[in-house]
Amino acid sequence: MSLAPTPHHAESPLERVLRSFERQGLMQHWGARVLRAQVGQCVITLPYSDKVSQQQGAFHGGAMGALADIAAGYAALTQAPAGSEVVTVEYKINFLASCQGGELRATGRVVKAGKRVIITSADVIHIAADGRETACAVLQQTIMPVHKTY
Secondary structure, eight states, X not given: OOOOOBTXXXXXXXXXXXXXXXXXXXHHHHTOEEEEEXXXXXXXXXXXXXXXXXXXXXXXXXXXXXXXXXXXXXXXXXXXXXXEEEEEEEEEEEEOOOOOSSEEEEEEEEEEEOSSOEEEEEEEEEEOTTSOEEEEEEEEEEEEEEEOOO
């Protein structure tokens, strides 16, 4: 199924996010997937594997940071002008817990969408095999819309 918009079909926030997400080599390699995307919000999950672990067996902080960055960035994309993509200008992340197994779920949200920058945040939670949830990280980010080149 092609996600390209047609003249009779306005692209939904989810379609816009998925079209960009499928070009994300890192997320594809790690097995991440978009759970949902709506205006101002995006949720992405990342299953535990040896591709995203650190030496002690927990999720690597770099994987948590990348997941939070991408979830928040895609929340911003849902509010960026048509014909644009988004790039991260900066982010700050606080790690709250070390977790292994199960999966991570990052929820990105737009805090404020301006003309030149979009401020976002993301919460990363760990979901254990038994369903128990643990807060892992929080992120605040600055995003800039740029001209889409694909």
